[in-house]
Amino acid sequence: MYVIIVYDVGVERLNKVRIFLKQYLNWVQNSVLEGELTKAEYFKIQSHLKQLINKDEDSIFIYRVKDYKYLEFDELGTRPIEIDTII
Amino acid sequence: MYVIIVYDVGVERLNKVRIFLKQYLNWVQNSVLEGELTKAEYFKIQSHLKQLINKDEDSIFIYRVKDYKYLEFDELGTRPIEIDTII
Numbered sequence: 001m002y003v004i005i006v007y008d009v010g011v012e013r014l015n016k017v018r019i020f021l022k023q024y025l026n027w028v029q030n031s032v033l034e035g036e037l038t039k040a041e042y043f044k045i046q047s048h049l050k051q052l053i054n055k056d057e058d059s060i061f062i063y064r065v066k067d068y069k070y071l072e073f074d075e076l077g078t079r080p081i082e083i084d085t086i087i
Numbered sequence: 088m089y090v091i092i093v094y095d096v097g098v099e100r101l102n103k104v105r106i107f108l109k110q111y112l113n114w115v116q117n118s119v120l121e122g123e124l125t126k127a128e129y130f131k132i133q134s135h136l137k138q139l140i141n142k143d144e145d146s147i148f149i150y151r152v153k154d155y156k157y158l159e160f161d162e163l164g165t166r167p168i169e170i171d172t173i174i
Contacts, residue, residue, distance in 0.1 A: 004150060006093055008117040008167060029146050030095040031118065046161065053164050059116050060163040063091060063150070070157040074133065076147040077140050080095060 001042060002068040004034040009058035016052050017060075021045070027082055036068070088129060089155040091121040096145035103139050104147075108132070114169055123155070 005025060009017050018027070024041055025033035037045070042064075049060055065071045092112060096104050105114070111128055112120035124132070129151075136147055152158045 004091070006116060006119050009164075029093060029148055032093050032148065046163070049163055055164045058164040059167050061116055061119065062161040062163070064159040064161070065152065065157055066159075070152055072151040072153075074149040074151070076133070076136055076149070077096075077142045077145040080146050 001037055001039070002034070002065050002071060003037050003042065004032065004063040005045075006032050006061045006063075007059070009053055009060070013053060013058065017049070020048060020052060028079070030080055088124055088126070089121070089152050089158060090124050090129065091119065091150040092132075093119050093148045093150075094146070096140055096147070100140060100145065104136070107135060107139060115166070117167055 003025065005021060007017055007021075008031060018033075021027075021033045024037060024045060025035040027033050046062070053060060090112065092108060094104055094108075095118060105120075108114075108120045111124060111132060112122040114120050133149065140147060
């Protein structure tokens with residue numbers, strides 16, 4: 001499956017969430033990662049994210065398509081430099 | 088078509104972009120809107136966004152599926168309160 005994850009989490013949990021997700025997905029924009037996942041990876045990620053976030057304050061959206069071919073994509077502007085590379 | 092737009096734009100352009108997109112799409116998370124669009128609306132949005140953003144500093148991603156049925160969705164945590172309602 002192809003997955004897009006968009007997160008809006010408290011500053012104190014931002015790095016943990018990003019570093020965890022980057023093990024499986026590509027960072028593409030501030031707070032957005034995407035990539036191909038197996039079902040096992042998907043359930044693992046979902047479960048671990050639940051532990052990392054504060055469920056009353058944070059919000060994580062996970063969009064999925066069975067196959068990348070169902071997804072079309074356009075991009076405007078400039079892809080930002082990854083935060084890791086400037087910190 | 089069903090569209091998800093994720094934006095990362097400079098603070099000075101944030102309101103303009105959000106207010107414009109909210110005419111067509113539902114605000115669902117900080118910097119994320121989604122909804123059903125006609126082709127005409129889609130091209131209008133794309134064209135107007137190009138005028139609103141600074142192409143060297145901002146980044147807008149537009150994900151599209153032909154039909155909502157191709158898209159699966161999971162949500163963790165709490166959906167944030169819309170910014171407009173607290174400003």
